[in-house]
Amino acid sequence: MSKPSTPQAIRGTQDIFGAEAEAFQHVVETFERVRKLYRFRRIEMPVFEKTEVFSRSIGETTDVVSKEMYSFDDRGGENLTLRPEFTAGIARAYLTNGWLQHAPLKVATHGPLFRYERPQKGRYRQFHQLDAEIIGAGEPQADVELLAMADQLLKELGIADGVKLHLNTLGDAESREAWRAALVDHFEFHRGELSEDSQKRLSINPLRILDSKDSRDQAFVGGAPKIDEFLSGEAQDFFGAVKAGLDAAGVKYQRAESLVRGLDYYRHTAFEFVTDQLGAQGTVLGGGRYDGLMETLGGPHTPAVGWAAGIERLAMLVGERLEAVIDVVVVVEDDALLDRGIQAVSDLRRAGFSSELIGSGSPRKRFDKAAKMGANSIASIASREGVVKVSLKAENDIRARIEGFFE
RNA sequence: GCGAUCGUAGCUCAGUUGGUUAGAGCGCCGGCUUGUGGUGCCGGAGGUCGGGGGUUCGAGACCCCUCGAUCGCCCCA
CATH class of the missing domain: 3.30.930.10 (Bira Bifunctional Protein; Domain 2)
Structure with a gap:
């Protein structure tokens, strides 16, 4: 296969x-x-x-x-x-x-x-x-x-x-046509000395010769008729x-x-x-x-x-722009408490806090994963000897606003 | 449409004049350490070397074709 x-x-x-x-x-x-x-x-x-x-x-x-x-x-x-x-x-x-x-x-x-x-x-x-x-x-x-x-x-x-x-x-329309005709006359006179591209442009879009990057063309651009003369x-x-x-x-x-x-x-x-x-x-x-x-x-x-x-x-x-930082990362360090975490992020999001749940992979590595996300605050839901333990790492101003979601 | 440079793990790259089972860092998964902790250690998964053909005893390295990327020409925002 x-x-x-x-x-x-x-x-x-x-x-x-x-x-x-x-x-x-x-x-x-x-x-x-x-x-x-x-x-x-x-x-x-x-x-x-x-x-x-x-x-x-x-x-x-x-x-x-x-x-x-x-x-x-x-x-x-x-x-x-x-x-x-x-x-x-x-x-x-x-x-x-x-x-x-x-x-x-x-x-x-x-x-x-x-x-x-x-x-x-x-x-x-x-x-x-x-x-x-x-x-x-x-x-x-x-x-x-x-x-x-x-x-x-x-x-x-x-x-x-x-x-x-x-x-x-x-x-x-009239000015543009008169100017175009004058440009064709001007460049036609030097046709053989123009770049291959500009020789083609002469019949398709002569105005384009004016902003050619080729030095062979630029020699004749300076002396070309100006639009102002035809306005x-x-x-x-x-x-x-x-x-x-x-x-x-x-x-x-x-x-x-x-x-x-x-x-x-x-x-x-x-x-x-x-x-x-x-x-x-x-x-x-x-x-x-x-x-x-x-x-x-x-x-x-x-x-x-x-x-x-x-x-x-x-x-x-x-330039590159940073993605918005997360308000709260909720870490569930014990699979038996996963629903507590799901409830917390749901409540937080409904209240307008951006929030991410981490509840998979090696339980001992979950907090590290959360720490690396650069969030404004981290809430951990774990159990110590059978007792549920919630801890919150946050600055005081945001702590006061989110504490209630983990009671 | 034309020209130049490039194409090796998910990402960034090593791979000596062609020579055994293709490497590193980061990331990912797991174990241990730490236990209010962003640390450290160990292990694992993951690659038809962009694809196809050729040269050679032997090709990731050389040649041809093809696809793609980048930078010019052209064009345009």
């Missing part, structure tokens, strides 16, 4: 435990608290959608859609995709549920996303994001509110020092209002002229909170305005802004 083999976890997924899981949960809980301060309403979204929800909104030519989606036919023959991001699904829900009656609508959620990528530090095939969106608001104040919330979140997580807000504008008056005013609003809200930022977004639906404001402490995956939170998205899904023109943040990346910056 051969031993059955143990299945491995799927590549790029993670089993999170202990101090790391506490850090993960801490990020989520902090987000929940901050999101309520800004009055964002909680939504829960399906993990999968019809494939077209993503392919139409994100853009067929993007890497996400063309090679990173987990798509499959279900038993009814429908082609479905595990969500690679939140925004498209939320936009779909907004339209199919008629949420425009609530506009402008501020919503927040978090959960798992899926992308078929090569795993590395801060990048997984199943990863988790926080997400916040304001839908149906075309005013720059919406951008400002969202950024202020992101800024406060990072501060409350205690990681704001290592993270900087990079801010840019992509202009409105319409309206676009300039919008960006000016966002910057003024950030100053008023006390949010620090720096202009990043070559910051672009990978997904097609972005317009106007684009931003990333970036750190140098996570290696190649330095963006911890990113987003922007996507005024054109609703129309690509067949809805009415609906301006919107949003961002998403990588929970794993934030948790790595937060």
Whole structure:
């Protein structure tokens, strides 16, 4: 008889435990608290959608859609995709549920996303994001509110020092197209001297050449046309209002002229909170305005802004967090007294004390086991010459509150 | 999709130029010591050396393939 083999976890997924899981949960809980301060309403979204929800909104030519989606036919023959991001699904829900009656609508959620990528530090095939969106608001104040919330979140997580807000504008649709055309002209002239990657980007996403890490490309980035030269008056005013609003809200930022977004639906404001402490995956939170998205899904023109943040990346910056210490460990040193112990921990837990029972293994080693757990107090239930003996090791303040549970 | 490094008990790691029954610490289980005690001692369980193939008299060590991890490229939060 051969031993059955143990299945491995799927590549790029993670089993999170202990101090790391506490850090993960801490990020989520902090987000929940901050999101309520800004009055964002909680939504829960399906993990999968019809494939077209993503392919139409994100853009067929993007890497996400063309090679990173987990798509499959279900038993009814429908082609479905595990969500690679939140925004498209939320936009779909907004339209199919008629949420425009609530506009402008501020919503927040978090959960798992899926992308078929090569795993590395801060990048997984199943990863988790926080997400916040304001839908149906075309005013720059919406951008400002969202950024202020992101800024406060990072501060409350205690990681704001290592993270900087990079801010840019992509202009409105006309500005962006004019800029894009000028960039293509510029880089086309030097095509032969660009990196292989950037030669490809020239036809797929020329804006991306701007933040290439290849030194061959960087030589031509400095002289490339700037978005500011192509901004319409309206676009300039919008960006000016966002910057003024950030100053008023006390949010620090720096202009990043070559910051672009990978997904097609972005317009106007684009931003990333970036750190140098996570290696190649330095963006911890990113987003922007996507005024054109609703129309690509067949809805009415609906301006919107949003961002998403990588929970794993934030948790790595937060670092490991200690699990809460136990209030009382109850040690039963005589098996005949086990029920006394069960009663005590039950009463303690119902009264709001975290409690753990130790009543198995070598009786003489049970107290040592309890001592190693680092609890605030230890109660021992033992018998000496046939007499039940309860002893309590605790500081006076907690002793007074728990003594009664052992009488 | 491309490149580099790595993969030995549950965990962290040793394993000399390929050479008898593969080791340690921690953890786990048990015995003794201590007896208001977080100590010490002894013993035990647990490994097809990621998986498959090859070279060799002989492979945990060398070669090939494969799976996975880590770090870059790319992409992105």
